[in-house]
Amino acid sequence: MTRLLRIRDVDVEFGGVKALDGVSVDVTAGHVHGLIGPNGSGKSTLMDVAGGFLRPARGTVELAGRRVERRPAHRRARDGIGRTFQGLELFDDLSVAENLSVGLVGGARPARADVEWAAGLLGVADELDRLVVELPHGRRRLVSVARAIAGRPRVLLLDEPAAGLETGETAELGRALREIVAPETAILLVEHDMQLVMGVCDRVTVLQLGGVIAEGSPAEIRTDPRVRAAYLGEG
Numbered sequence: 122m123t124r125l126l127r128i129r130d131v132d133v134e135f136g137g138v139k140a141l142d143g144v145s146v147d148v149t150a151g152h153v154h155g156l157i158g159p160n161g162s163g164k165s166t167l168m169d170v171a172g173g174f175l176r177p178a179r180g181t182v183e184l185a186g187r188r189v190e191r192r193p194a195h196r197r198a199r200d201g202i203g204r205t206f207q208g209l210e211l212f213d214d215l216s217v218a219e220n221l222s223v224g225l226v227g228g229a230r231p232a233r234a235d236v237e238w239a240a241g242l243l244g245v246a247d248e249l250d251r252l253v254v255e256l257p258h259g260r261r262r263l264v265s266v267a268r269a270i271a272g273r274p275r276v277l278l279l280d281e282p283a284a285g286l287e288t289g290e291t292a293e294l295g296r297a298l299r300e301i302v303a304p305e306t307a308i309l310l311v312e313h314d315m316q317l318v319m320g321v322c323d324r325v326t327v328l329q330l331g332g333v334i335a336e337g338s339p340a341e342i343r344t345d346p347r348v349r350a351a352y353l354g355e356g
């Protein structure tokens with residue numbers, strides 16, 4: 122099993138507050154790896170460390186065996202890390218095809234065949250010629266995932282890709298994620314939709330107050346007493 126993304130002993134502090142405290146996560150090729158935890162537990166901070174938007178005060182990030190923790194975000198795209206953003210960051214007045222062709226900042230421009238492959242996988246192939254501004258929110262979110270995969274990344278960081286999706290769209294997204302990872306890609310998924318997380322993930326890491334409290338299969342995570350306690354009162 123190839124470990125495509127290895128995050129080791131990472132610390133991040135914001136003005137004396139430890140947002141991450143000795144966090145390690147391994148993401149294997151062919152796996153969707155979920156990252157869950159209560160609000161403020163450090164999920165977005167860890168995604169920023171993986172994507173190069175934050176340099177950890179301590180710890181290492183390896184992509185396919187290469188140390189990358191000091192490489193900035195635009196170079197990580199070239200290294201093979203794709204990502205989506207909570208705010209989508211699409212060009213609203215360009216078409217879906219143009220957004221996918223532009224790719225991610227710093228990354229290579231995807232070939233037309235890859236644009237069509239990505240759009241087909243996310244169910245937005247019929248909308249390639251429409252302007253992003255004309256699409257409802259859920260379709261835009263699927264376009265943002267399609268843009269992240271059109272560059273054929275080895276590791277894909279997804280930040281709440283199901284937020285605002287309708288049930289049918291979430292199911293479509295789940296199927297697409299399983300197809301994207303097989304067999305050589307790895308996905309790190311931050312998501313509040315527990316049904317999606319438990320349905321598509323091979324492994325799940327649970328953060329609380331900046332530390333890892335559990336790591337395991339969805340079945341193990343569901344029954345872990347520390348996880349149940351962390352989510353008590355959160356539904």
Ligand SMILES: Nc1ncnc2c1ncn2[C@@H]1O[C@H](COP(=O)(O)OP(=O)(O)OP(=O)(O)O)[C@@H](O)[C@H]1O
Nearest residue numbers: 135138139140158159160161162163164165166167
């Ligand atoms: N830029 C920042 N400056 C100061 N504190 C920050 C900053 N970013 C995050 N934090 C703090 O770090 C901790 C972890 O935040 P983070 O956003 O990573 O959590 P999260 O698990 O992604 O939360 P949510 O589910 O609400 O998105 C929180 O205490 C947060 O207030």
